[in-house]
Amino acid sequence: DTGVSQDPRHKITKRGQNVTFRCDPISEHNRLYWYRQTLGQGPEFLTYFQNEAQLEKSRLLSDRFSAERPKGSFSTLEIQRTEQGDSAMYLCASSFEGFSDTQYFGPGTRLTVL
Amino acid sequence: GDSVTQMEGPVTLSEEAFLTINCTYTATGYPSLFWYVQYPGEGLQLLLKATKADDKGSNKGFEATYRKETTSFHLEKGSVQVSDSAVYFCALRISNAGKSTFGDGTTLTVKP
Numbered sequence: 001d002t003g004v005s006q007d008p009r010h011k012i013t014k015r016g017q018n019v020t021f022r023c024d025p026i027s028e029h030n031r032l033y034w035y036r037q038t039l040g041q042g043p044e045f046l047t048y049f050q051n052e053a054q055l056e057k058s059r060l061l062s063d064r065f066s067a068e069r070p071k072g073s074f075s076t077l078e079i080q081r082t083e084q085g086d087s088a089m090y091l092c093a094s095s096f097e098g099f100s101d102t103q104y105f106g107p108g109t110r111l112t113v114l
Numbered sequence: 115g116d117s118v119t120q121m122e123g124p125v126t127l128s129e130e131a132f133l134t135i136n137c138t139y140t141a142t143g144y145p146s147l148f149w150y151v152q153y154p155g156e157g158l159q160l161l162l163k164a165t166k167a168d169d170k171g172s173n174k175g176f177e178a179t180y181r182k183e184t185t186s187f188h189l190e191k192g193s194v195q196v197s198d199s200a201v202y203f204c205a206l207r208i209s210n211a212g213k214s215t216f217g218d219g220t221t222l223t224v225k226p
Contacts, residue, residue, distance in 0.1 A: 004157075033213065042118070042203050042216030043158070056212065091158065103207075103214060105150075105158035 004106035025094030035091040120217035135189040137204035145206040147187040152201045
């Protein structure tokens with residue numbers, strides 16, 4: 001068990017560019033979550049997958065945001081036409097369906113939009 | 115909607131002091147409750163959890179009791195260490211499949 005990994009750890013981009021982040025969950029976990037965290041705030045839910053199906057999306061997830069989990073393993077989060085307000089830490093978590101279903105978080109990808 | 119309110123920080127304590135971080139919640143259903151900790155430069159780690167009323171979660175000397183009557187889940191530790199310096203987040207989840215709702219975090223600094 002190597003934990004949840006995210007890539008890249010840091011991303012600096014210019015306004016208007018597209019960015020894509022990757023999350024690799026714990027291998028046996030079938031649920032995967034994306035959250036966004038800004039300075040001084042707690043994580044805010046963005047979206048959630050069970051296997052390859054995207055089951056829930058937050059209103060925070062505008063049309064510029066898209067997430068995929070094509071084979072029910074790793075996931076990508078893409079932000080198109082980035083804005084300065086997108087600057088945040090993007091967190092991925094995974095869990096295994098079951099009684100406890102504890103969410104385990106990755107280290108996050110810090111996005112800075114200039 | 116669901117929400118979590120944590121006591122405002124930052125909190126600064128001397129080593130071996132008693133710690134309480136207050137957490138209250140509002141929920142549309144019957145939640146499970148969690149405390150996560152984030153050490154400097156690291157990701158969120160689950161510290162403890164409780165899934166039903168009157169349950170006590172405990173880990174690494176930290177404890178929290180699920181109080182349905184007061185909708186609270188206060189975090190306590192009898193004697194803090196410098197290594198406990200971190201940001202602590204209270205969270206709830208209504209079902210075992212859905213999103214977690216987090217508080218804004220409380221920064222704890224423990225001085226030797």
